[in-house]
Amino acid sequence: MRRLGLLLGLCLAAGVLVVGFGATFNGTDAYPDAAAIDADYAAHVGETAHLWGEVTAVDGETVVSVDDALSLRVSDPPPEVAVGDGVQVYGTLGADRRLETAASHVQTPTGQRNMYLLSVVGIGLAAGAFLRRWRVDAERWAFVPREGE
Amino acid sequence: MPDLLTHVLVAYAVAAVVVWITAVPDRYLPVALVGAVAPDAMKATVLLGVPSGSAFGIPYSFWGLHTLGGVAALGGIGALTVRAADRRAAFPALVCGGATHLLLDLFVIRVDGVAPPYLFPVSGWLPPAGNLYASTDAWTVVAALAVAVPVWAARRSTAAGSDPEHGRR
Numbered sequence: 001m002r003r004l005g006l007l008l009g010l011c012l013a014a015g016v017l018v019v020g021f022g023a024t025f026n027g028t029d030a031y032p033d034a035a036a037i038d039a040d041y042a043a044h045v046g047e048t049a050h051l052w053g054e055v056t057a058v059d060g061e062t063v064v065s066v067d068d069a070l071s072l073r074v075s076d077p078p079p080e081v082a083v084g085d086g087v088q089v090y091g092t093l094g095a096d097r098r099l100e101t102a103a104s105h106v107q108t109p110t111g112q113r114n115m116y117l118l119s120v121v122g123i124g125l126a127a128g129a130f131l132r133r134w135r136v137d138a139e140r141w142a143f144v145p146r147e148g149e
Numbered sequence: 150m151p152d153l154l155t156h157v158l159v160a161y162a163v164a165a166v167v168v169w170i171t172a173v174p175d176r177y178l179p180v181a182l183v184g185a186v187a188p189d190a191m192k193a194t195v196l197l198g199v200p201s202g203s204a205f206g207i208p209y210s211f212w213g214l215h216t217l218g219g220v221a222a223l224g225g226i227g228a229l230t231v232r233a234a235d236r237r238a239a240f241p242a243l244v245c246g247g248a249t250h251l252l253l254d255l256f257v258i259r260v261d262g263v264a265p266p267y268l269f270p271v272s273g274w275l276p277p278a279g280n281l282y283a284s285t286d287a288w289t290v291v292a293a294l295a296v297a298v299p300v301w302a303a304r305r306s307t308a309a310g311s312d313p314e315h316g317r318r
Contacts, residue, residue: 007229014214014222021213021269026201030265030275031210050261067198090260103260111285115152118290119189122153126186129161129179134231143231145176 034066037093044093051099055085055106064089064099076101084109151253151282151289153186158293159253160185160246162300167245169304177242180231184246187223188215188254215254216269220247256281 027033032051037044053066062077064087074089075098081087086107092100137144164181167173191211194200201210213219224243228236251267256279264278282289 003229003233007226010222010225010229014219014226017213017216017218017222017270018209018211019207019213021216022201022203022208022210024269024273025212025266026203026208026210029261030263031201031212050259050263088260105258105260105283107283107285111283111287114287115285118155118287119153122155122157123186125154126157126179126182130183133176133179137232140232142233145235 034070038070041093041097045095047093048091049093049099050088050090052086052088055081055083055087058083071097073098074101074104075099076104078104078106081106082108086112151257151284151286153189155289155293156185156189156250156253157182158290158297160249162293162296163249164242164245165300165304173238173242177235177238180227180239180242181246181249183227184220184224184243185250186246187227187243188220188247188250190223191215191219212265213269215251215265216267217248217251218270220244220251223247255279258283 025031027036029048029050032049034051034053037049051064051066051070051072053064053070053072055062056065056071057063058077058081061073062081063071063073065071072089072093073096075091075094078087086109087104089099089101089104091102094100133146134143135146136142160181161178164178167181168175168178191200191214194211200212201208203209214223221244224240224247227243228240231239255264255267255276257264258280259278262278262280263275266273266275268274268276
């Protein structure tokens with residue numbers, strides 16, 4: 001029972017962290033709220049924004065979309081950017097939905113795919129190393145060291 | 150974040166040194182590797198498109214688990230999954246692994262020059278971003294391998310030369 005109580009308490013603490021973090025940082029420079037900017041763009045003109053999005057057009061002007069909510073033209077796109085690239089942009093929200101870019105960084109779809117593949121390998125390595133030394137004890141509902149530990 | 154393979158390899162090197170210079174039993178080394186993966190459990194919400202927002206008028210952000218507080222909470226939950234006799238040692242092993250994760254994430258490129266508030270809820274401070282690598286940079290794995298493989302080889306040779314249990318304690 002004590003274990004169950006601790007588990008519930010820790011899950012509650014995790015929930016408090018999730019809500020507390022959202023209440024503190026959602027919509028700030030650290031975690032900008034693209035939907036809020038999109039909903040009332042005029043009110044945000046002149047503000048600094050750091051957005052993570054996807055390049056949706058490069059003809060003429062580069063367009064970056066964020067969470068399918070906010071679509072912005074960027075003033076100074078990264079060189080060799082292509083549609084589908086992930087991009088983080090930092091700058092000032094200008095009139096007519098145009099971001100005056102101060103800095104940007106691009107991640108290609110290939111790079112992102114490789115990151116996920118390497119991450120799957122990492123998860124497998126950690127899980128494999130753990131299960132090599134620990135096993136499930138069904139009676140205790142717990143991981144216990146394997147024989148000889 | 151760098152990829153999770155980089156995180157696991159760096160945590161391995163750090164945990165191996167800790168096991169080597171302290172009396173921490175070897176079986177907790179892989180526990181630290183699990184701890185190094187744990188902060189990115191919240192990335193499942195990123196893939197689902199719901200990392201932050203509001204529900205029933207209450208703001209939320211699962212990035213709150215990708216912090217020092219999250220590492221402690223997830224470490225506590227993880228420690229409760231092992232037998233009672235091992236929990237007191239499993240918890241710091243999980244937290245140690247999670248701490249290496251946050252430390253590495255400090256150096257990810259952020260074009261605004263500011264890293265997330267990893268010390269939350271202790272502090273809301275936004276540390277300067279290290280801007281050393283992007284999440285998609287593969288060279289970080291090569292660098293981590295260059296550290297982890299010699300450590301792994303040294304552990305193997307030491308264990309083989311010391312006792313037939315290969316250093317298990």
